[in-house]
Amino acid sequence: MKTKFAIVTLFLTLTMGAVVSAAPKSGARKDTPPAAKPGADNSTVQDTRLEGELRFRANCGRCHAAPRKFPPRLMATVVRHMRVRATLTDEDTRLILSYMTE
Amino acid sequence: MLFQKNAAPAVCLALVLAFCAAADAQTDPNDAKPFPVFTGTTSYFTRVTGGVVQDSPSMSPLLLYPFGDKWLFEAKGSYSDTFAKNKSNAWEGTMSYGLGYAEIDYLANRYLTVTAGRFTTPFGIYGERYAPIWVRALQTGPLISSLARGSSNGGMLRGGFSVNPEIDFNYAVYFSAAVTNHVVTSDRTSGGRFGVFFPQERLELGASFQKSFQQEHSRAEGVHAVWQPNAIPLSLRSEYQWSEWRGSGFWVEGAYRLSQIPHGRPIEVVGRGQKFYASRLKPAALTKFGIANMKDTQQADVGLNYYLPNDVRVSGSYGRQFGINKDTHLWTVGLTYRFVMPAFPGGGTR
Numbered sequence: 535m536k537t538k539f540a541i542v543t544l545f546l547t548l549t550m551g552a553v554v555s556a557a558p559k560s561g562a563r564k565d566t567p568p569a570a571k572p573g574a575d576n577s578t579v580q581d582t583r584l585e586g587e588l589r590f591r592a593n594c595g596r597c598h599a600a601p602r603k604f605p606p607r608l609m610a611t612v613v614r615h616m617r618v619r620a621t622l623t624d625e626d627t628r629l630i631l632s633y634m635t636e
Numbered sequence: 637m638l639f640q641k642n643a644a645p646a647v648c649l650a651l652v653l654a655f656c657a658a659a660d661a662q663t664d665p666n667d668a669k670p671f672p673v674f675t676g677t678t679s680y681f682t683r684v685t686g687g688v689v690q691d692s693p694s695m696s697p698l699l700l701y702p703f704g705d706k707w708l709f710e711a712k713g714s715y716s717d718t719f720a721k722n723k724s725n726a727w728e729g730t731m732s733y734g735l736g737y738a739e740i741d742y743l744a745n746r747y748l749t750v751t752a753g754r755f756t757t758p759f760g761i762y763g764e765r766y767a768p769i770w771v772r773a774l775q776t777g778p779l780i781s782s783l784a785r786g787s788s789n790g791g792m793l794r795g796g797f798s799v800n801p802e803i804d805f806n807y808a809v810y811f812s813a814a815v816t817n818h819v820v821t822s823d824r825t826s827g828g829r830f831g832v833f834f835p836q837e838r839l840e841l842g843a844s845f846q847k848s849f850q851q852e853h854s855r856a857e858g859v860h861a862v863w864q865p866n867a868i869p870l871s872l873r874s875e876y877q878w879s880e881w882r883g884s885g886f887w888v889e890g891a892y893r894l895s896q897i898p899h900g901r902p903i904e905v906v907g908r909g910q911k912f913y914a915s916r917l918k919p920a921a922l923t924k925f926g927i928a929n930m931k932d933t934q935q936a937d938v939g940l941n942y943y944l945p946n947d948v949r950v951s952g953s954y955g956r957q958f959g960i961n962k963d964t965h966l967w968t969v970g971l972t973y974r975f976v977m978p979a980f981p982g983g984g985t986r
Binding site: 601611623 | 668669670671672673675700702708710741743746749751764765766770771794795796797798804806807808831835838840862864871893904943946947974976978
């Protein structure tokens, strides 16, 4: 029982410490670029692609190797499935889908 | 008392609906209209456990059926056969099958997804994230997997959202009814999981809890951590779980992709250490509620995965289990293949 409490206490302390240390805004994640639309300029497309890849590696790469890219309509379904299963944020879902269907 | 019992679900429903109405509407993230998908995994593994050879083909089909902008029906089945030689030196097979989940998801808004049906129990991280055969880095599961039921039948609220640019929060809370049918078995429980993810550090910390409302009315709790350092292709994950009646334990796993050496990119080296502490309750008390009386066990595994093109993977591992009475060698070697295709003809093409 003591071991359990020690582990839970250590975990909570680490969580609190991590939250507090991450709170300052300096060096924060850049504002999310909007999903690139047809006709968007190259820098916007590039920013979206880069951000999508980062989100993909951070979220999807936590559990599995990179899958193949599938046609957009299939990928839209797979990403919706992963949004539920992996509790992806709305923003991550949009950027990952954009990256995986480009 | 009767009023309170009847009012509780209505109050919860009202809160959920109010939350849905207040939040921004969820929009589909892309113009592409989702098309039903048939996917899944097939595998064939040979296992040698303490000198006993077993061959095990398996298949886990998964149907994803989206409808509208906010709905998804998903159902996953599992089938496996295990062949081993009996005392007469003849092969005998044991078939097992089940329904992992069959759920309807409603993407209410950016904060909330409502799920109903049969779903993977959101307790810890292994069951929901690492259990699929094509995902798991080592084919042998953690010893603490037995502490909580794998699937539940009922309702669940879940979601993930950004608190600020440096912190994402995710959660899942559920209730489950007791079902005794062997294909869709579940316990009467309630619980949930919460996680905090730091995208820049690629670090996730979380906790789970569960309360049983049948038989022994036990509690279970757990914590988990996942970290992918930015500098190297390493993934570290760990879980600790404690159950009031079934024991406790932890596992720590590391998977390193050899992408930094020439021709090493398809290769992944994996290692896992784990320990299980048996329940300290008297065996008679456990037997009364049909709980297996397990022993303290330690296990260490190392493995190698080779990723071939088209979602084919070759895996091999060696482990050693240290029990109270004897040690056991565990070997596995096999192949996994994940397939993804349109569920119906004529759809899903560019």
